[in-house]
Amino acid sequence: MIKNKIILKRVGIFSQQLEPSLYNFLKDWFMPQHIEISKLKEGLKSRNDLDLVISFGGDGTVLAALSLFPQCPVLAVNFGNVGFLTAGDREDLEDMLQSVLDGNYIISERSVLACEHPHGTDYAVNEIVIRGATKLITVELGINDQHIRRVRGDGVIVGTATGSTAYLLAAGSPIVMPELRCIIVTGLNEYDFRSRHLVITADSKVRLAVSEQTHEKEIYLSVDGKEKVPLEIGEEVLIRESSRKAKLIFMEKNYFFQNLSSRLSWFRSGENSSI
Numbered sequence: 528m529i530k531n532k533i534i535l536k537r538v539g540i541f542s543q544q545l546e547p548s549l550y551n552f553l554k555d556w557f558m559p560q561h562i563e564i565s566k567l568k569e570g571l572k573s574r575n576d577l578d579l580v581i582s583f584g585g586d587g588t589v590l591a592a593l594s595l596f597p598q599c600p601v602l603a604v605n606f607g608n609v610g611f612l613t614a615g616d617r618e619d620l621e622d623m624l625q626s627v628l629d630g631n632y633i634i635s636e637r638s639v640l641a642c643e644h645p646h647g648t649d650y651a652v653n654e655i656v657i658r659g660a661t662k663l664i665t666v667e668l669g670i671n672d673q674h675i676r677r678v679r680g681d682g683v684i685v686g687t688a689t690g691s692t693a694y695l696l697a698a699g700s701p702i703v704m705p706e707l708r709c710i711i712v713t714g715l716n717e718y719d720f721r722s723r724h725l726v727i728t729a730d731s732k733v734r735l736a737v738s739e740q741t742h743e744k745e746i747y748l749s750v751d752g753k754e755k756v757p758l759e760i761g762e763e764v765l766i767r768e769s770s771r772k773a774k775l776i777f778m779e780k781n782y783f784f785q786n787l788s789s790r791l792s793w794f795r796s797g798e799n800s801s802i
Contacts, residue, residue, distance in 0.1 A: 532630035533600065535560070535578050541567040541592045542583040542606075549583070556624055567595070575599075579627070579776075586612045586693065590751045593652050593773045600634050600774040602627060609790055611692040614777045626778050634774050635782075637689045638708050638729055641769035642750055645762050649750040652773045653690035655766055656750075657735055657758065658682025658715060659743035666741075668712065669734035670727060677738065680717035685710060685733055685766050689773070692787075694752075700724050705783060708768065733766040 540553060545566060557564050567580065577599045582592040585607020592601050604620055605613035615623050626632050640651040649655075657666060658681055666678045686695045688703040691711060696702065698713050701724065708729035714722050727733075737746055737760050747755040748764060758764075779785065787793065 533578055533627075535562050535627070537577050537579075538562055538564045539567040539574065539577045539580045539596065539599070540564055540583070541580050541588065541595075541601075543568075543588060545583065553581070553624075560628060567592075585610060587752060589613065589775075590652055593775075594650065594751070594753075597639075597650070597771050597773070600776050602776040611786055611790055612689070612775060613786075614775070614782070623778060627776070632776050632778055633780060633782075634776055635706060637705055637773040637775065638687045639769045639771040639773050640685070640687055640710070640766055641771075642748070643765040644748055644756060645758070646756050649753070649756075650769055650771060651690070651750045652687065653693045653751050654684050654686030654695060655748065655764070656682060656684050656694065656715075657737070657746065657748050657764065659741070660745035660747075662743040663718060664741045664743050664746055665738035667734075667736040667738050669736070670712075670725075670731055672732070672734075675725075677740075678714040678717060678722070679719060679740075680722075681715035683735055684713050684715060685735070687711070692790075701726070702787070710766070710768070729768045731767070734763060735766070736763040737761060 553564055575598055580592050580596050580599050580601045582588050582601055582603045583606050586609055589603040589612040603613040605616045642649045642651060642655045663680060666683045668675045668678055684695055684698055688707040688709055689705045691700050691703040695711055698715055700711055700713050710727050710731055712725040737758055739760055741760055746758045748758055749755050
């Protein structure tokens with residue numbers, strides 16, 4: 528985690544649907560501090576002149592902001608349903624902004640996976656998924672140039688520690704502290720009771736190849752839930768840790784466990800969460 532204070536000169540506001548009243552509030556907040564703000568949206572070219580991006584939405588919006596502005600720390604405000612990647616909810620906005628101005632925050636650096644496929648290279652903060660449209664598929668799994676096993680099921684997920692609270696969580700993966708550098712590999716609804724999740728070192732290289740034993744004709748690759756990339760029988764995907772880092776701003780050191788308790792409702796109403 529990084530504790531260095533950011534010198535704020537230019538702040539970008541990223542949201543799928545930014546309310547005019549919210550933008551005016553932010554403008555009134557930052558302008559007296561001589562900080563320039565600008566609206567950002569998907570489809571624009573990435574900018575490297577921003578000191579901070581504030582995203583408003585759910586985890587999907589945060590992932591889009593991290594993808595578009597990979598060099599810039601992101602302060603994520605939860606306007607969605609879950610918000611594992613967010614620093615707080617809408618009602619916390621004013622306190623979060625004050626903490627940022629005062630330098631009372633931490634920057635959490637997260638691993639990013641590079642995914643090389645027949646159509647190019649994509650980058651994942653959460654996960655990379657190969658699956659079929661309706662039928663079972665068979666994928667050959669290799670790690671560090673060694674064939675490990677054959678995965679037969681709905682597909683395969685390869686993710687980061689950050690992704691362990693996303694699609695991987697739904698697939699039964701362990702929850703991993705997000706700053707931990709590792710790669711998690713799991714099959715989706717495998718047709719084999721012996722299948723197990725794998726947690727491997729971040730410097731590992733994962734190879735996924737669509738086996739000729741696959742009868743499904745519609746096979747696709749998805750990176751962080753973005754647009755589906757079609758794959759053919761025999762095509763391979765190579766996954767490794769990228770030199771990129773995703774940078775997320777949080778207000779407290781123990782933010783991760785607080786988020787888990789809140790988002791997963793680990794403490795019932797009236798139950799004391801303190802030790």
